[in-house]
Amino acid sequence: MSGDSQFRVMAEAATRGLSSRLPRGFILRAVLALSLVLAAGAYLATRFRVGYDDQAHQCLPPHRLFLIDRHDRTVTRGSLVAFAALGSQMGPWFRDGQVVVKRAAGVPGDTVAVGLDSVQINEVEVGKGLALAHTVKRSPSDFVRADVVRPSHLWVMGATADSFDSRYWGFLPAARVIGRAYALW
Numbered sequence: 001m002s003g004d005s006q007f008r009v010m011a012e013a014a015t016r017g018l019s020s021r022l023p024r025g026f027i028l029r030a031v032l033a034l035s036l037v038l039a040a041g042a043y044l045a046t047r048f049r050v051g052y053d054d055q056a057h058q059c060l061p062p063h064r065l066f067l068i069d070r071h072d073r074t075v076t077r078g079s080l081v082a083f084a085a086l087g088s089q090m091g092p093w094f095r096d097g098q099v100v101v102k103r104a105a106g107v108p109g110d111t112v113a114v115g116l117d118s119v120q121i122n123e124v125e126v127g128k129g130l131a132l133a134h135t136v137k138r139s140p141s142d143f144v145r146a147d148v149v150r151p152s153h154l155w156v157m158g159a160t161a162d163s164f165d166s167r168y169w170g171f172l173p174a175a176r177v178i179g180r181a182y183a184l185w
Helices: 003-021 024-047
Strands: 048-052 065-069 080-084 099-106 111-114 118-121 124-128 145-148 153-157 177-183
Touching: 024 048, 048 099, 048 177, 065 080, 065 099, 080 153, 099 118
Parallel strands: none
Antiparallel strands: 048 065, 065 177, 080 099, 080 177, 099 153, 111 118, 111 145, 118 124
């Protein structure tokens, strides 16, 4: 008998032995379980995304790692939201479509007041000053304003004075929200 024939005979014997030892019900349950695990994995992969803040100066310290739920676009005042950056407003620091996580400080109808020393939403201080004004090559007074958050828009901010946020580029269209974010680490 040649080497190939001998191998084929051994493989057939091993297969017959395996199928006689494993009942059909076990194989069916194993295939079903594997299918369920793969389907659950596919669902989780489409629903969730992990975001990482690699900036030297974090805008939401001490957190660097975020879980983004792309099926939950619910935004409430104070919640973390992930959104696609507007390159025209946020460049050159963020490219168009780059995922950014900030806190929704203002929702439609809220009153926003940006001053030289503080940012207030509905007369409650939510941020300090305009630390990046000179970095964006503008006078801090260029950003001083009072406004009301329009329908279908948000006012988003980081937790630090040097966060590049709505203070500098204005309202975020709610349509840019990718999902709700949760700080992990």
